[in-house]
Amino acid sequence: xxxxxxxxxxxxxxxxxxxxxxxxxxxxxxxxxxxxxxxxxxxxxxxxxxxxxxxxxxxxxxxxxxxxxxxxxxxxxxxxxxxxxxxxxxxxxxxxxxxxxxxxxxxxxxxxxxxxxxxxxxxxxxxxxxxxxxxxxxxxxxxxxxxxxxxxxxxxxxxxxxxxxxxxxxxxxxxxxxxxxxxxxxxxxxxxxxxxxxxxxxxxxxxxxxxxxxxxxxxxxxxxxxxxxxxxxxxxxxxxxxxxxxxxxxxxxxxxxxxxxxxxxxxxxxxxxxxxxxxxxxxxxxxxxxxxxxxxxxxxxxxxxxxxxxxxxxxxxxxxxxxxxxxxxxxxxxxxxxxxxxxxxxxxxxxxxxxxxxxxxxxxxxxxxxxxxxxxxxxxxxxxxxxxxxxxxxxxxxxxxxxxxxxxxxxxxxxxxxxxxxxxxxxxxxxxxxxxxxxxxxxxxxxxxxxxxxxxxxxxxxxxxxxxxxxxxx
Amino acid sequence: xxxxxxxxxxxxxxxxxxxxxxxxxxxxxxxxxxxxxxxxxxxxxxxxxxxxxxxxxxxxxxxxxxxxxxxxxxxxxxxxxxxxxxxxxxxxxxxxxxxxxxxxxxxxxxxxxxxxxxxxxxxxxxxxxxxxxxxxxxxxxxxxxxxxxxxxxxxxxxxxxxxxxxxxxxxxxxxxxxxxxxxxxxxxxxxxxxxxxxxxxxxxxxxxxxxxxxxxxxxxxxxxxxxxxxxxxxxxxxxxxxxxxxxxxxxxxxxxxxxxxxxxxxxxxxxxxxxxxxxxxxxxxxxxxxxxxxxxxxxxxxxxxxxxxxxxxxxxxxxxxxxxxxxxxxxxxxxxxxxxxxxxxxxxxxxxxxxxxxxxxxxxxxxxxxxxxxxxxxxxxxxxxxxxxxxxxxxxxxxxxxxxxxxxxxxxxxxxxxxxxxxxxxxxxxxxxxxxxxxxxxxxxxxxxxxxxxxxxxxxxxxxxxxxxxxxxx
Numbered sequence: 001x002x003x004x005x006x007x008x009x010x011x012x013x014x015x016x017x018x019x020x021x022x023x024x025x026x027x028x029x030x031x032x033x034x035x036x037x038x039x040x041x042x043x044x045x046x047x048x049x050x051x052x053x054x055x056x057x058x059x060x061x062x063x064x065x066x067x068x069x070x071x072x073x074x075x076x077x078x079x080x081x082x083x084x085x086x087x088x089x090x091x092x093x094x095x096x097x098x099x100x101x102x103x104x105x106x107x108x109x110x111x112x113x114x115x116x117x118x119x120x121x122x123x124x125x126x127x128x129x130x131x132x133x134x135x136x137x138x139x140x141x142x143x144x145x146x147x148x149x150x151x152x153x154x155x156x157x158x159x160x161x162x163x164x165x166x167x168x169x170x171x172x173x174x175x176x177x178x179x180x181x182x183x184x185x186x187x188x189x190x191x192x193x194x195x196x197x198x199x200x201x202x203x204x205x206x207x208x209x210x211x212x213x214x215x216x217x218x219x220x221x222x223x224x225x226x227x228x229x230x231x232x233x234x235x236x237x238x239x240x241x242x243x244x245x246x247x248x249x250x251x252x253x254x255x256x257x258x259x260x261x262x263x264x265x266x267x268x269x270x271x272x273x274x275x276x277x278x279x280x281x282x283x284x285x286x287x288x289x290x291x292x293x294x295x296x297x298x299x300x301x302x303x304x305x306x307x308x309x310x311x312x313x314x315x316x317x318x319x320x321x322x323x324x325x326x327x328x329x330x331x332x333x334x335x336x337x338x339x340x341x342x343x344x345x346x347x348x349x350x351x352x353x354x355x356x357x358x359x360x361x362x363x364x365x366x367x368x369x370x371x372x373x374x375x376x377x378x379x380x381x382x383x384x385x386x387x388x389x390x391x392x393x394x395x396x397x398x399x400x401x402x403x404x405x406x407x408x409x410x411x412x413x414x415x416x417x418x419x420x421x422x423x424x425x426x427x428x429x430x431x432x433x434x435x436x437x438x439x440x441x442x443x444x445x446x447x448x449x450x451x452x453x454x455x456x457x458x459x460x461x462x463x464x465x466x467x468x469x470x471x472x473x474x
Numbered sequence: 475x476x477x478x479x480x481x482x483x484x485x486x487x488x489x490x491x492x493x494x495x496x497x498x499x500x501x502x503x504x505x506x507x508x509x510x511x512x513x514x515x516x517x518x519x520x521x522x523x524x525x526x527x528x529x530x531x532x533x534x535x536x537x538x539x540x541x542x543x544x545x546x547x548x549x550x551x552x553x554x555x556x557x558x559x560x561x562x563x564x565x566x567x568x569x570x571x572x573x574x575x576x577x578x579x580x581x582x583x584x585x586x587x588x589x590x591x592x593x594x595x596x597x598x599x600x601x602x603x604x605x606x607x608x609x610x611x612x613x614x615x616x617x618x619x620x621x622x623x624x625x626x627x628x629x630x631x632x633x634x635x636x637x638x639x640x641x642x643x644x645x646x647x648x649x650x651x652x653x654x655x656x657x658x659x660x661x662x663x664x665x666x667x668x669x670x671x672x673x674x675x676x677x678x679x680x681x682x683x684x685x686x687x688x689x690x691x692x693x694x695x696x697x698x699x700x701x702x703x704x705x706x707x708x709x710x711x712x713x714x715x716x717x718x719x720x721x722x723x724x725x726x727x728x729x730x731x732x733x734x735x736x737x738x739x740x741x742x743x744x745x746x747x748x749x750x751x752x753x754x755x756x757x758x759x760x761x762x763x764x765x766x767x768x769x770x771x772x773x774x775x776x777x778x779x780x781x782x783x784x785x786x787x788x789x790x791x792x793x794x795x796x797x798x799x800x801x802x803x804x805x806x807x808x809x810x811x812x813x814x815x816x817x818x819x820x821x822x823x824x825x826x827x828x829x830x831x832x833x834x835x836x837x838x839x840x841x842x843x844x845x846x847x848x849x850x851x852x853x854x855x856x857x858x859x860x861x862x863x864x865x866x867x868x869x870x871x872x873x874x875x876x877x878x879x880x881x882x883x884x885x886x887x888x889x890x891x892x893x894x895x896x897x898x899x900x901x902x903x904x905x906x907x908x909x910x911x912x913x914x915x916x917x918x919x920x921x922x923x924x925x926x927x928x929x930x931x932x933x934x935x936x937x938x939x940x941x942x943x944x945x946x947x948x
Contacts, residue, residue, distance in 0.1 A: 180694035202677030
C-alpha cells in the first residue's frame, strides 16, 4: 500500500514512479486463506464458480499481480487479455491525479446526444491515430459484445439499404418490424466459423462456436458456420497439407454463402477473428484471410474482423490484421479489452445511422486509452512484443522437443502464443504447479493452452524461469 | 473552471463545495456557434444525427447543464435519465480526490475470475443495501442491454434446467447447441409488450417494440408480444374503462402463453417495465402488475421487471415496483443508468452459473454508486422526489386545463411525469422554445412527451417558470 501513495505526492519524480517488482514471491498455495474467506462471503451474493482468487490491485504493479494473501505472481493472464500496459502504470496514475480530468469520471454523458467539448479531439488523438487502413470513422461502445452486436446491426442495415437501392423502407417494412416479422426484420444471416468466439449476448452468441457451456439452453439463429483451418505444426513441415486445408475451408465458405442465399437467408456479413483466441488459439495464414476478404467482396457480404482479443499490440502489430499486408483489410473492425473502450471502425458505406444507446461508450476510458497509446509509442512496446514473443515461442519450441509426448503445436504471433498439452489431467497439473511457483497462466481450450501478455519484462521473467513456461486448460 | 479546483483543495470545506447555480442563463440559441463547429468536426468521424449540442461538463453543476457556448440550462433530460444526483456532485468529486480509490480506476479487473479484495464489501454496502424484496443475489454488468441479455439467458437456462429435472444435458443438447440448433439451442421465447423498450442488442431488441427506427432491418425472434394497457386520463374519470382495458391485456397474456406453448416455443419468461418509458410513458395500475406476476407464476414463466429506466428513485421510491406493494414482486430485476453500473438481482432459483463475460461490470462504477446511495439517504432525496413530483404533476394538470386543445393526459409518478401534445409540430415548437429559454427537456414518443429528473431545486425551477414546463417528442 505504501508504494501507492507515492504517485500522489507532489515531490515524486518519474524515477520514483518507475519501480517494478523483480520476480514472483509466493507465501501460500493459491487460493490462500484470505481468498477462501472472501470466496465464502461473495458466494452468498453471486455465483463464484469461475473465481481464481481475490486480488490486491493497490499492490499489483507492472506484470505482477498481488493477491490478498500477499502472493505476487507474474501475470500472463492480464484479466482475460484486457490490461494493456500492466498494473498501476505511472502514466495512468498521473492522469488520475490531474484535476482537469475529474469531471470526465464523475459526469458520464450520453455520448450520442450530448458529448463533451473535447470529444472530437480525444477521439482523433486516440482511436483515429491507430485506425485500420482505409478507415476514418469509429463508433465507441461500452464492451466487446455491444461492439459486435452493433457491428452486426450496421451490416444488416447496410445490406438492406443496398437491396432497397435509394428507396425508403416500405410501410410493410415499418409495420412488420414492430412485431419481429419479415420483411421489416429480415431473414438475413452472419457467417461465422467453428471455434469462433465473438461474445455472449444473443446476436454475438449465434456466431460463437467455441464451447458448449456458452451456448447451451439459449435460443439462437439458423446462420451458416464454416470450418476454420486446422493447421498442422510445425508449419514448415506441412506446407502442402495446410494449403489444402485452407482451400477446403474457403470453398466451404463460398458454398455456404450460395446455400444460405438459396434458403432465403442471405449472408449480410462474414465475421472472423485474426486468431481464434477463446476457441483454442487457432491460426491461419495471411493468404487465407486475403482470399476470404475477396470472397466477401465478390458475394456482396460485409467483412467484419473482430479484434476484441487480438487488437492492442499483443501480436507485435497494433492490429493482428496488419500481418495480412492489405490496404483494404475489412469493412468493419471491432475492438475492446486492451483498448479499454469497446467500439468499431467502419468504412463510410457502413454508416451506422440508427446505431445508438444511452452511453455509447465512456469518455473516461478514452482518456486512459490516449495515455496507453502514448506509452506504447514512447516505450516501443510493439518492438518489445515482437522481441519477447520470439523468445517465448523459441522457449515453447524447445520445451516441446524436450517433452515430446506431453507438449506439441507450439505456435504464436508476438506474445500471443500457445502450446497444446497431451491431456486434461497433465495440463491442469502443470497449470496449478505453475501458479504455485508464481506464474498466472490461462487455460483456453480443451487440451490446448495459451499464453498472452505484453510487457517489457516478459522475456526476462519467462526466459529466466523456463521450466514454468507453459499453460493449460480445463 | 475555477470552481472545479476547489474540490481538490485541502482547505475546502463542505460549505465551499455546496454551491449551486440559481437559474438558467442563455447566451445564444442552441446549438450555438461553438457546438456547430464541433458538430462539423465530429461529423467527419461519426454519425452526428442525434447530437443536441456539445457540453462543458466541468462547468455543469447540480441540475444545470452548461454547453460550450456558455448556455446554462435546467436539465430535465439528465443524459437519458442516467445522471442520478446532478453534475459534479461534491460527494463524487471528493471520492475522486481520495488516493485510496485510484487503483480501482486504473486497474479494471475481470470481475468474474479475479475480483478485488473489497468487492464483496462494496457490493454488500451498495447494491445489496437497496435489493428488491425477496432478493439477496446480484450480478453486475457493464450496461443496460448486457443486463437484460444476461437476464434473458438466466431465464432460459433456468427454464431448461426445470425441464431436464436433475438430469445433466444430453449429448444431443451439447452437440446441437454448437451449431445453433435445437434441442441445445431450444425454441424458447420471452413474452414482451407492445411499446416496450428493453435495449437494442439482438436479444433485447426482440422484446423492444417502441419505435420502428430501432428494429428495422435487424433479424429477430418470433416471440409473443402482448398489448400494454392504454389508460385513459384523468384516471378518476375512467376507472371502469381502465379496469376493463387492463383485464383485456392480462387475458391476452395468458392466451399468448398457451398459444406459444402449443407452437413449440414455450414462454420461459415475461419481461416488463413498471412504466413504459421510451415507448411514451405508459402507466398501468399496481393491480395490473400484481395479476401479471401471478400469471407468470401460474404458468411457470420467470417474471423479469426491467428497472433500467425506472430504478434509482425518480418515481419517489427507489424501485418503481415498490409501488405495487408486493413481498415477492419479481424473479429478476435488471438495472443500469442511474445506478451507474448495469446488472440484475435474481431469486436463488435463477442461479446464473454460466453467466460470464470479460469485465462483468466495473468496480469504479460501484464506488460511485455507493456514494450516490449515501447522498440519496443523507439528503432525503426520495422524499424530495415525491414532493417535487407532486408540484410538477399539479403544474402539468393546470397547464392542460389552460390549454385544452394542445395538452392532455398529464400523468406521472414522482418526477417521472409526462404530458401529451396535440401534434408533432406544436410539440417540436414548444420543445425548441423551451430550450432557448434554458430548459432541456426530452422527447419520448410521437405526440407524447416526458419530463424526468431528480433534484431538490426542481420544484422551484419548474414552479417558477411554469410557462416552459412541458416537453415534447419527435
